[in-house]
Amino acid sequence: MRQRLAFRVETFRLAAPFRISGYVFEGSDVVVVELTDGDHRGRGEAGGVYYLGDDAANIVATLDANRAAIEGCESRSDLQQLLPPGGARNAVDCAMWELEASRLGQPAHALAGIAEPRPLVTTFTLGADDPAKMAEGARGYAQARAIKLKLTGDLDLDLARVAAVREARPDAWLGVDANQGFAIGELEALARGLADLGVELLEQPLARGREADLEGFDSPIPVAADESALSLADMASLPGRFDVVNIKLDKCGGLTEALDIAREARRLGLGVMVGNMVGTSLAMAPAFILGQYCDYVDLDGPTFLTEDRSPAARYDGGKIWCPDEVWGSPQAVAAGA
Template sequence: MALTLDARRETLRLAAPFRISGHVFEETEVVVVTLSDGTHRGRGEGGGVYYLHDDAETMMADIEAARSRIEAGIDRTALQALMPAGGGRNAVDCALWDLEAKQKGMPVWQLAGVPEPRPVVTTFTLGADSPEKMAAGASAYADARAIKVKLTGELDLDIARVQAIRAARPDVWLGVDANQGFTLGELGDLAAALDACRVLLLEQPLARGREADLDGFASPMPVAADESALTSADVPGLAGRFTVNNIKLDKCGGLTEALKIANASREAGLQVMVGNMVGTSLAMAPAFVLAQLCDFVDLDGPTFLAQDREPSVTYSHGTIWAGGDVWGGPDPA
């Protein structure tokens, strides 16, 4: 079935600067894809992956290179071979899922064979700042049941940050994201300090490419792969080094590959996490489908934006909910 493809860039303003290891973000560009069969329309949003130089220009170029094949009519399986993993394929893949839901009058979760969605607890992320400001930020997340802390690779300062946050919020589940900021020599001291603060997840402590350094490292808490795990091809190299695989649709190129990664990770004995790049509710909703299969959920991207899309996902009592009106539901009757 022939399709019409529309792809456009959008700039999303952040409500405040957001700092992680090595980067400060004040805005981000996304690509929104709309696919139409003349009767129904499906949409998808891709945010790309900054550390892979997968930006809006690259995403648009990937989409334009595949335009003729997509508009001639393509399914999600063929798309995996046609386009490289990344934000461009993510946008097209999610638009295909949404379009099929409209065509068949079935929600995406049924098409994907996942359990009927329910609200799930999500982490709310604290960008790196002074310990005092991060503690205040943790207190401001009054409804949060889970908080993720961005570290910068400054060992003593990072430990002070986590200690301040734990003192401010003794009640919450706490995880940290190192964003590749540490070396193996620092990891023992970091993990011990985190354990004393009852941190329950350590995400990507070492640089991508240094995965073998984790051989034999006994962590007191689960260690999640993020930058070290892009697609299903990376899963075999994770077992024995990581205990959790953080799946992001922008990294792997869409919900189709994300579901494949989740299954492969389970088979490899890994727990599964879903994360996000900063994006609107249109990007969170497909990941919310995957979240129904996950042990850890980090889908707070829209909370950093000056303005989200409507309709939007709902955050309530520390959970996220994405209805079919946001994405992936049948056309309204």
Template sequence: MSASPPIELQVDIERLTLKAPFRISGYTFTEVPVAVVTLRRGDKVGRGEAAGVYYLEDTPDRIVQTIEAQRSRIERGIDREQLLRLLPAGGARNAVDCALWDLEAREAGRPVWELAGLDHIAPRITTFTLSADDPPAVAQAAMALGQVRAIKMKLNGDLATDIERVRAVREARADVWLGVDANQGHTRQSLDKLLPVLVDARVQLLEQPLPRGQEAQLEGFDSPIPVAADESVQGLTDVAGLVGRFDVVNIKLDKCGGLTEALQIVNEARSAGLQVMVGNMVGTSLAMAPAFVVAQLCDYVDLDGPTFLAQDCRPSVRYDSGSIHCSENVWGGGRA
């Protein structure tokens, strides 16, 4: 394969302030730092953003270090297939991969979704996420979401409080699709007690109920609610091990290392008989836009990251009547 033309690399860290503290099982966030990669070749520019995987200590500082260690190789000219071999899955590869897609689209004069083989792109209904706050506060937050059509609520592993949270949100919002995300917070024993409550509340997706590494405990777990793997699936090689334990694969570009592998995971999951979800770490519209391409192929979409920010980037994705809209001028637009 001939070498790609040289590239000028820039990588920065930006700190995104949240509107309010956000709580999940074991963590409370007040700000989210992200790494932003800019690639220039001639008069064309491509950009990508990554937050990394916090529970694997894949921080923006480490992302920058990983990219800087390969600066000379990247700047000599690299394509997406070479990048898959150069960097491991994670935030560093995600930021560079998405910047390469964006750059390629602008050089080709075609949008990324066309380069990815899609026939068209359209708005998608997305979940809007509720922090694991006290039940009355969560119910109030659910009401404040207004005309959304899908809500995902965070649990924290406290069984009694989680039961109250679920019941409070369903009572407040009888009209919405409802999913729950335990973020590894429960045990098999507490999950057995929680499940009837979820069924009674018409919960339609149960995400990552048990800690990563304890997936085998889900073998034989008879759940009428689809169970999604998040922390239990990082990349393409993890998909095969989900069969018989999970029903849904939650793809996040920060985990798998970019849009290139994310599209491969979609195909692998479908071949294994699994449903597909796309999610996000909190980030700006620059991070949501590549995931929006994946969303076109998914059964479940969770791309509400910018709604938690005090300020999003511009141009930005748009949320309307519970759906996410992403035009080509946000990222990955190749047309003049």
């Protein structure tokens, strides 16, 4: 039976403005895709990638332009050839995972080779702000075992931010995300300063396109590729420049390619991280499956929203848990449920 495609745009407000290098976010527009096939239904959510211009409007345009082909697409591997990496393919790919789970009567995690998922320690993210405010935010994350700080590219201020958070939370694992904010000439001072403060991961310090600058740079802490690693096609360029790859379903175009990237990263000797582009629990649940294979987990997106979906992912003791009923349960996705 031919599957039918439906989609809609939904807007979720952030509880407070969120600042990173070069951007301030106040809300999240997401596209929800539904695929139905008789008594079966599959869902996927995507927010796109803001720095690529892949927003809700672009996702909708891609879905509209490819409706007939998507409805006739017979497998997730065929979808990889039909749509490029990005939000549209992510939403459809995740919907196909859940549709397949419903058809086969198995949870999506089982289809991914995971017998029993486990709760995952996740980072809780602090947007860039005054150091004292970030320290207050870190203390407010009482349950957090891991905290990630957003930086802005101001070396002295960024190190002051990290120092304030470290003083507030000497017990927590710390990572930072530079969001392409630095140049290679600043990187040694940044990395040494972060190492002295006990930071254990530095994400994307340089701009995409400047990856070659990292060749020969001896970092005292692991360096992760985010904007420099959009899809499987980028993986061959990472060894010798990065230590970790941050996989996001909105970047690579869904759980199918994300799992392929994780396998390729292991083959290349790289660490694996799963991240998110904010979003609701419907977006976190497929990434939670990927997280079962990861060294670092950053799936706190719903915690920034004024409201989430129900049922929702649960955050407790610094960990995220996504029950099957959030996404991927055969019983939860029957058409009309």
